[in-house]
Amino acid sequence: MNASELNNFIVILIYGSLVLLSLLKLANPLQVNKKANLWFGIFLFLWSTFWLDEVLSLITHHSIEVNSILWVGFIQFLTPIVFYFSVLFYTNPTFRFKISHLRVLILPVIFLTILLLIKAGYHQLHYVIISLILFQALFYSGLSYFTIRKHQRKIQQFAANTEGINLNWLEYIILIILIVSILYVIYNLAYNANSLNFFINMIFLSVIYFVAYNSMKQKEIYPVEEKQREELISISNSETEEIKRKLISDEDLLRIKTQLEKLMEAQKPYLDSELNLIKLSKELSVSTHHLSYVINTGFRKNFFQYINEYRIDYAKKLLKDNSNNKLSILGIAYESGFNSKTSFNTTFKKFTDQTPSEFKNSSDL
Template sequence: MTNLIQILIFSSLVLLAFLSITNLCKVNRKANSWFGITLLLWSLFWFEEVAQIAGWSNINPVVIKIVMFLQFFSPLSLFISITFFTNPNYNLEKWFPFLIGTPILYGLTLIMQEQNGYNLTPISLWLLLLHALFFITKSLFKIRKHKKLTEASASNTEDINLQWLEYIIIFMLTIAVLSSILSALFYGAPLNLYLGLLTLGTIFFIGYYLLNQKEIYPLKTEHRLQVLALSNGKQQIIQKKKVVSEEKLVELKAKVHSFMNEKKPYLDNEINLAGLSEQLELTPHQLSYVINTGFNENFFRFINEYRVNTAKRLLTEADFNKFSMLAIAFESGFNSKTSFNTTFKKITGITPTEFKKRGSTL
């Protein structure tokens, strides 16, 4: 049974890597390509076991060293993938020393062990550990920063906040720690089987979310560049800098307010800064300035306050008494019951169900 699980883990990672690199949905291209490379590198951690199961009992030590060297790149590859998810226009030049420096040092330790018989295992293990910890930590911080900044340009952040990548990193770290403890304490096969099943479950989790991940940023180059500027820490600079005059700001504020009440663009659950700015015939830069400075809010809260107000009206109207919470959520512009409950409570301090029970007109 353990052999079957190992084969399934290896083959699933290779298949997912192929799907990610070929990217049939044509979304987040750079990020998906690098994530596919990461999955391939992860699959190499089961290479030796699968090779032995396949009958390749005497594996050339050089092949093992090459596999170990390639495994070293997996945290870096994951970090690059996450970087491109959060900013597809990112320039990797500043990471060039890490791309060649640390791997070369690690490769030299492997070569010296193989050719000269030096016992450099402690050094190579420390290099591997520090390298992995550095890039995994950087990846987690980058995801959490991205989650906060998506509110500058998106009204629904569930599909673009990369929460699933954070869960994957935590799952894989947990599995790695448990595997290390079990290896050190020489626990038996049953526990290894459970870890294998946990790993396989994590891979299925990766597959589901990877294939369902939407394009995070607008496809139009001009819109993408402006939204990226807002979503990568430049929003406060834009707020401080006058994009339009005071008179023009008042005019644009009235225009936006009127448009929101008449056209109700917030009922589109996929509306984002680029889409709304196009409808208003403004640039994302200008619309963001109006919302931040004129309404003193970010885009996420600005749109969702309209949705919450719509939901509150529907929850108190007799005609909608028979509607489920999910139906109310869709009618108000939310794309799921989870986002409806979370956002409603964030803005009003209570859940939609509590609001309905109170019969309040908050």
């Protein structure tokens, strides 16, 4: 098999994988993140069309340029927008479309107008099309990236273990695709991009398998029960406002704060790896909004920081205690309330500037 045949095989794998993954996301067999998976499935299908020319050319043994068809080019232009809406629904399942969101159609309308002008003979506008495609990709990739980063801060208001709901995999995809796309466009403008196709396609195939693995194991980010979901979203969205706005009296704040400290010392709820704001508020018989306010205002921390400080302190004791040498690092992670070694290592490093192994070794000296 020569380089050209290998590249053709990779193209077929890319197209087939994207179409199959798109169908799986649209079918959503696990019935999680329903609206987000619907939009993500549409995004994957649109993404697959970028290899449609090559696939059809291989099947018919003739050069076919489906992507040059006006309506196909227009639909492909919508790909970054569809991806952005999938991110919005992942980070906020209660998101609703408003009339103001119609502004996302401004660039597509401009793009369609220029496409029609090119069809009418204004071929000098070809570079304007390339510029619009690049701008659209950069703009919505950036918007999606910052939406995910904001989400990662928000979920720390109600979750102590954020692994599996922090959408890191989407963040990595944005960065990889963005870098590869920019390199490809630059290379396409300056050189013959055919020599780069094999390398680019190999990267995209790897990214697609990475997407498949992570998207299929993505669990529900917010509780399925609507009331709880809306409550948590409202808490995470009003983080700064609630610190400034006085929700309860100073006496009630001190009372709940004292109750919380006693509960943490006596019952150690932080050792529950599934602990979240809802569970803890039920233990204290207070509302989630009031508990969030007490943690934010009374301790000047978010829920993630507050709970994981207790977990790290508990883990330190286990690491220092020689009688616990029979426990591995993973065992200590589970004993301390973490649900994975990766989460334990990352959080421990964040709080102590050391990995658990480094801390244990320094304690043994």
